[in-house]
Amino acid sequence: AQSVTQPDIHITVSEGASLELRCNYSYGATPYLFWYVQSPGQGLQLLLKYFSGDTLVQGIKGFEAEFKRSQSSFNLRKPSVHWSDAAEYFCAVGAFGEAAGNKLTFGGGTRVLVKP
């Protein structure tokens, strides 16, 4: 069974500083990996995804993530944080196909606070 761990529950970062959110996954096959963002009272918005190919993927809002198979990690980064980036961020691994159950498995999330 697949699982996702986000080791940091909360991160506080100053506006303009860089941000890195950690994600470790466990999955027996080639993983389909995602990062979603959730603002208060909102649903989930897809930031970026990795299926195959280049291990550095670019997403929306200036975010990028790097897939490292040897470390089972898919960390999210942003070079310069804006106040509007304050939100909760979820890493997810996708399992698809009849045997896998067609689902996303999410980590527990990391809440990002941005200081002025």
Place this chain on the structure above:
Amino acid sequence: ETGVTQSPTHLIKTRGQQVTLRCSSQSGHNTVSWYQQALGQGPQFIFQYYREEENGRGNFPPRFSGLQFPNYSSELNVNALELDDSALYLCASSPGTNSYEQYFGPGTRLTVT
């Protein structure tokens, strides 16, 4: 293009009651998945519907059931509500059961008292 919509936005129910939540999928999407997000946690997969059939289920008891209609909209029904059912219920649609991208609605906040 209309995104995923859910209704109602909030509702309050009493333990033991039954509830129905509704989801309209994004235009052109024939697959709907439901997730439960308890406070402070990540979403957990409940089940997925594809062409009106259940197409995958997570670790939820049978009192969680669903329907998908010919227009691909969907309902989540929960019977015999328990306090632990209080959560944000998220619906996600995708253009096919093998599509790896799911587009989420804003959710329904259910409070069970």
